Amino acid sequence: KAGVTQTPRYLIKTRGQQVTLSCSPISGHRSVSWYQQTPGQGLQFLFEYFSETQRNKGNFPGRFSGRQFSNSRSEMNVSTLELGDSALYLCASSGTGDEKLFFGSGTQLSVL
Amino acid sequence: QKEVEQNSGPLSVPEGAIASLNCTYSDRGSQSFFWYRQYSGKSPELIMFIYSNGDKEDGRFTAQLNKASQYVSLLIRDSQPSDSATYLCAVISGGSYIPTFGRGTSLIVHP
Numbered sequence: 001k002a003g004v005t006q007t008p009r010y011l012i013k014t015r016g017q018q019v020t021l022s023c024s025p026i027s028g029h030r031s032v033s034w035y036q037q038t039p040g041q042g043l044q045f046l047f048e049y050f051s052e053t054q055r056n057k058g059n060f061p062g063r064f065s066g067r068q069f070s071n072s073r074s075e076m077n078v079s080t081l082e083l084g085d086s087a088l089y090l091c092a093s094s095g096t097g098d099e100k101l102f103f104g105s106g107t108q109l110s111v112l
Numbered sequence: 113q114k115e116v117e118q119n120s121g122p123l124s125v126p127e128g129a130i131a132s133l134n135c136t137y138s139d140r141g142s143q144s145f146f147w148y149r150q151y152s153g154k155s156p157e158l159i160m161f162i163y164s165n166g167d168k169e170d171g172r173f174t175a176q177l178n179k180a181s182q183y184v185s186l187l188i189r190d191s192q193p194s195d196s197a198t199y200l201c202a203v204i205s206g207g208s209y210i211p212t213f214g215r216g217t218s219l220i221v222h223p
Binding site: 102104 | 155212
């Protein structure tokens with residue numbers, strides 16, 4: 001069974017640009033969550049999607065958005081990038097009713 | 113504000129020793145508790161979960177939960193250099209399924 005797949009693995013952008021990250025969950029998993037990880041703040045919850053609906057949202061500005069498609073694949077978008085957005089962005093999927101998270105390899109975003 | 117606290121470490125133990133990692137949480141309504149291991153440059157991987165007070169053992173790992181004192185711990189017996197990683201504690205409150213993560217404890221097992 002394939003794991004959670006995130007693309008791209010690395011991204012370098014400049015301030016003001018926007019970026020889209022992609023996540024394909026484990027087959028059969030309908031919940032996809034996104035996290036931002038930085039050395040200073042640890043793992044911070046961005047949002048969670050289930051069956052194409054955003055079920056939960058963390059405390060991030062509106063520049064951070066996401067969506068989920070009918071095949072459960074999810075994308076995350078960050079607009080008007082700031083230097084502080086440099087981080088590892090992790091996607092995790094879970095089965096219905098299951099609290100265990102399975103993480104992808106992450107996308108390392110560097111904003112210059 | 114739900115908080116999960118961990119000592120950042122590093123915790124250094126010799127090979128073969130028992131490593132003890134601790135985590136405290138603020139929300140008394142918390143019901144599910146997880147330990148994730150994250151190797152440097154890799155993503156977190158679930159290694160243990162516990163829901164009830166007491167101990168839960170899985171191989172060399174034991175999770176301990178004390179809801180009255182609001183702490184959860186992870187014991188690693190016969191520590192190996194391959195156990196060197198950051199260990200993240202995650203807690204889910206009742207009525208939610210979104211975990212709050214601690215910042216992690218760095219464990220170094222030296223030969």
